[in-house]
Amino acid sequence: MNMRLNYRTANPHVLQALGNLQKASSDTSIDIVLQELIKIRVSQINGCAFCLDMHAKDLMKHGDYLNHIVLLNAxxxxxxxTERQRAALALAEAVTLISEQGVPDDVYAEARKHFDEKEFMELILAINTINGWNRVAISTGLFPGCFSQPENAKA
Known part of the structure; x- marks a missing residue:
């Protein structure tokens, strides 16, 4: 299996822009476990195997979260x-699937019970960032382990 193109080398300006967005998204008050749960859930919805693999492994570096990963789709x-995680996951789903019904008032209200305005915007940034990465990965044909293959590492 070959990826379509290596996004890392195809356009460094785009990579830098995405990297800056990722840096801003990671540099927030939202705890790392919740950040990774959001990344995994959004990647499940979008069907991004590359990001699912990466972020499941990243979450496991922070402790034994295997059950959280396995049960995340349900x-x-x-x-x-936690209630805070549930509120964030509901928001992540609504924002990812925004064309279906927007962000319903009850989802917004529940998120705001657990996150102040600053944190809410940090969540929106995190959700949009992983949605962007998913779209890059899927569009360019990334798959788990693709950069380990010699023919893809050079691309």
Whole structure:
């Protein structure tokens, strides 16, 4: 399997812009576990295997979160997520699928119960950032392990 193109070398300006967005998204008050849960959930919705693989591994570096990863697609029924995590995941889903119904008032209200204005905007930034990365990865044909293959590492 080959990726379509190496986004890292195809246009360094675009890579730098995405990197700046990622840096801003990571440099927030939102805890790293929640950031990774958002990245994984959004990547599930978008069907981005490359990002799912990366962020599941990243989350596991912060502790034993295997159950959180396995149950994330059914987070509404799983009792292991905090109310704060649930509010963020609902917001992540609504923003990712924004063309379906926007961000419903109840989703916004629940998120605001757990996140102040600054944190809410940090969540929006994190959600939009991973949506952007998913679209880059899917469009360019990235897949788990693609940069380990010699023919792709040179591209």
């Amino acid at each position: 987070w509404r029924e799983a009792t292991i997520y």
